Amino acid sequence: MIIVPEAVIADLITPEASFDAVEQVFASMAAKSAYNFPVIREAIGHADALYGFKSGFDRAGLNLGLKSGGYWPGNAERGLTNHQSTVFLFDADTGKCRAVVGGNLLTALRTAAAAAVSVAHLARKDAKVLGIVGAGHQAAFQLRAVAAQRGFERVVAWNRSPEKLDRLAKVAAELGLPFESVSLDDLGAQSDVIVTITSSFDAILRDAQVRPGTHLACMGTDTKGKQEVEAALLARTRVFTDEIAQSVSLGEAQHAIADGHLREADIAELGAVINGTHPGRASADEITLFDGTGVGLQDLAVASAAVDLAVEKGVAVEVEF
Template identity: 70%
Template sequence: MLIVPEALIASLVSPEDAFAAVEATFAAMARGDAYNFPVVREALGEGRQYGFKSGLDRAGKQLGVKAGGYFPGNAEKGMINHQSSVFLFDPDTGRPVAMVGGNLLTALRTAAASAVSIDRLARGDAKVLGIVGAGHQAGFQLRAAARARRFERVIGWNLHPEMLPRLGAVAADLGLPFESVELPRMREADVIVTITSSPAASLMAEHVSPGTHLACMGTDTKGKQEVEPALLAKASVFTDEVAQSVTIGEAQHAVAAGALSEADIVAVGQVLIGAHPGRRSAEEITVFDGTGVGLQDLAVAAVAVARARERGMGMEVGV
């Protein structure tokens, strides 16, 4: 079994690698070649969450699980709040193949999923990017979005505005003007990415203009919520996996309120394989409910393992 520690990931997997891996995963899911197993998630108290996401990709010959969660006290200890590891197995024998550090991979695959949705669902003339949230993953989201569209400026909001200068620094690095705004000014955005761990909606329907594409990337657990159900009710809703969307994703609240049905939600992979047209008009509001599926983690981890083997990196151990 090859161990690929967290410290090596940045040199092995690029954002472009993550985009290609996640896009291929969504397409494989849509074709029926890959599927996710039920998510196991436990609350540990004091805001801590721990769980397992797993799946099988027959086309990519990937079987595995990501173990990890959210530990909000980590920042005070000099660590990021999201901690995880990915374990890959031989799908034919069950033999352990690799253990891979999952922290950077999680940020890369989450940003890649958002970028895939922007690439396929946002208007081609999108010029203003809005970011709701300024935590660890927000910068990854900004960089990935900027590769999907030629934005001219970025606006941002965060519950704790003192965190926004970090996001502004990423925008500056990309050569994009950045402005901190109040939520009503998100109406100026053509694309909005929400990336928070909020337990209550902050972005309302009145904050979003016709023709906007939203990538809602923070809700991946029962009880989390970033946008109000009325927003999803008037939008065309896409997701990584419908089963997760209605149970642990952003759509859970709209479905519970009767504002949206499971049948209304489309897997984005259907757009990728040409089975759904995606955006139908310039005035349509589109929403991508990014719940984060285990197959994404396996795909990017497999890239890391393949590169590590090619370059003689990592540590082989007997099992």
């Protein structure tokens, strides 16, 4: 069995490799050659933690396994990342455990890659202003990955605590992009692409704040009750997602469907756009929205790539198991 420690992941997986792995997964899912198993996500009644499993099987890549982990809100006080996870990969031919891979950085990279894939396939080609809603740990990964998909000329951002936007400002400076902290009204009025990456349980971005032609990547809603954008917004957007079952049950679409603003039949898979079986954006004025709920197959794909690279570079730890 191969072990790939968390400490070596940063030197193995690039945003570009994550993009390729996630794009392939979405295509396989839409082609029905890959599927996710039901998600388990529960409050454990200790340390205010949410813990769960995401798993699946991709016949194209022969990736079989699961990601186990969750969210421990008190970890920051211990000097740890709040999100903790580990990926387990199994041999699809024998069922033997193939590898155990540190999943913290991989989760951030694959989440950012999913948003980037949506921008690559759905945003207007002439998009110039990138808006970011949220300034948590994941926001910097989103900025780096999404900024590479279009010729953006500047970044605008909003966070409930504006002083926490400093890290995003530094990343924008590294990318050579002017950065400004703005109100939500100004963010919606200026942005061609908006990424929402918060843990909110109340709508932050309102329907009236989003202008025609915008592409939104809503990446924070992955649990029942969470919500980043007003349900009415989904009624005037073309909605895409990673997996429809998750979108309607624990993604951003859960609220729009409950309110009658959206039907499940109105939601398309991003993978269908990648495969060419869905046209994607219909016009320059259309608003498109990607409901990124996060699927286990994404984790398996980037973890498998990490294992291959770890073996190739001689940093994998092999043990008898």
